[in-house]
Amino acid sequence: MPPPRIPQRAEVLVVGAGPGGSAAAAHAATAGHDVVLLDAATFPRDKTCGDGLTPRAVAELDHLGLGRFLDDRPRLDGLTLHGWGASQQIRWPSGRFPSFGSAVSRVELDEEIRALAVARGAHMVQGAKAVDVTMRDGRIADVVVDTAEGARTIAVRDVIVADGVRSGLGKALGREWHRDTAYGVAARAYVRSGRADDNWMGSHLELRGPDGALLPGYGWVFPLGGAGDNLLNVGVGALATAKRPAHMALRPVLExxxxxxGEEWAIEGPPQRLTSALLPMGGAVSGVAGPNWMLIGDAAALVNPLNGEGIDYALEAGRLAVELLDDTARSPDHTTRWRDVLIGQYGLAFSAARRLAGLLTVPQAVPTLGRPGIRSAHLMSMVVRVMGNLITPDDADLVARAWRTAGRLSSQIDQRPPFR
Structure with a gap:
């Protein structure tokens, strides 16, 4: 493969071609910006992820014009929740989002959105890593790119940083991940199954290790569909904080x-392609923006602290970041504006969710809350709505108001509020 052609300049440089970065590039190109989309990997490539799409993520794919992409994918009507000898089957709530979720492997999803961005005019650079910046008057003037042919620079007007959990470019720009609030550790694998056409996502809130010990996390299993013919995504996730790290070996727990x-889901053979990841959650980062840059997706810790879901937030933040770019002529400094957008969209929910997630890392908190909770369909419906990222700032019903009230109370005692 020939070395990537590095453009000398870009109006908008998007660093990272995961769902959030590629969505941002597609929206920016559609809006008429000169866009360069850059990633250290060569596509298609895999990514550690649960692969599930919430109704909120389905809505964002519709925004992109990719709704038909899901036509031959699983239509997941809701969650079947298990724990402490009880089960509840809960449909996704109806409302402003579609009434169904879906599932697509990250190999396929990321490639589809990336290809859309290119089709709309974004210039793609693969196999090149953004490693540093040069500044002028407090703004990024050039991004330094490491390639097989040596270092190159791209002169930029604006930069959207979507380079993932560790965010090397974000770190160079002052981004810091704070682990005093809840973060996640997760592993996923694929298994063959005779039940790969199911319409429900299985979720086990009572997660136990091989020794029978109760763990502060949950397990999931659901059909993958598409090119993942007869495959299920199976995974486990656990919560941790700096004070209470997750001391668990993920591979044996997942196996x-x-x-x-295995019997319930007609699993055939051992788990394959097992990968694991560490997840910043709930806006637990500072330095999410500067005069002409914004962080989105995992780089901005846009991950639900209660289930590790972040695809929907990444897609949404990519769209919102471009909307802010379109207003640059009026107010060209994104530093507080982007942080305020993130706080307004996610701050209250993240504060409440990560406080609850932190509580779940306390021994005995999970069975104390989970044992009575799993027996209430009404309570589990509220849990699914919260876990599915399906409460928005515009919702005015009782559950939404109660969740926002919890967020406001939590925010008042946060030592470090989200995104600060």
Missing amino acids: HYAHMV
Whole structure:
């Protein structure tokens, strides 16, 4: 493969071609910006992820014009929740989002959105990593790109940083991840199944290790569909904080969980392609923006602290960032404006969710809350709505108001509020 052609300049440089970065590039190109989309990987490539799409993520794919992409994918009507000898089957709530979720492997999803961005006019650069910047008057003037042919620079007007969990470019710009609030550790694998056409996502709130010990996390299993013919995504996630780190080996926990659900889901053979990841959650980063740059997706810790879901937030933030770019002529400094957008969209929910997630890392908190909760369909419906990222600042019903009130109370005692 020939070395990537590095443009000398870009109006908008998007660093990272995951769902958030590629969505941002597609929206920016559609809006008429000169866009360069850059990623250190060569596509198609895999990414550690649960692969599930919430109704909120489905809505964002519709915004992009990719709704038909899901036509031959699983239509997941809701969650079947298990724990402490009880089960509840809860449909996704109806409202402003579609009434169904879906599932697509990250190999396929990321490639589809990336290809859309290119089709709309974004210039794609693969196999090149943004490693540093040069500044002029407090703004990024050039981004330094490491390639196989040596270092190159791209002169930029604006930069959208979507380079993932560790965010090397974000770190160079002052981004800092704070682990005093809840973060996640997760592993996923694929298994063959005779039940790969199911319309429900299985979720086990009572997660136990091979030794029977209760863990502060949950397990999931659901059909993958598409090119993942007869495959299920099976995974486990656990919560941790700096004070209470997750001391667990993920591989044996995932293998034990896959064995536990093996008969129910007609699993054939051991888990394959097992990968793991560490997840910043709930806006637990500072330095999310500067005069001409914004962080989105995992780089901005846009991950639900209660379930590790972040695809929907990444897609949404990519769209919102471009909307802010379109207003640059009036107010060209994004530093407080982007942080305020993130706080307004996610701050209250993230504060409440990560406080609850932190509580769930306390021994005995999970069975104390989970044992009575799993027996209430009404309560589980509220849990699914919160876990599915399906409450928005515009919702005015009782559950939404109560969740925002919890967020406001939590925010008042946060030592470090989200995105600060």
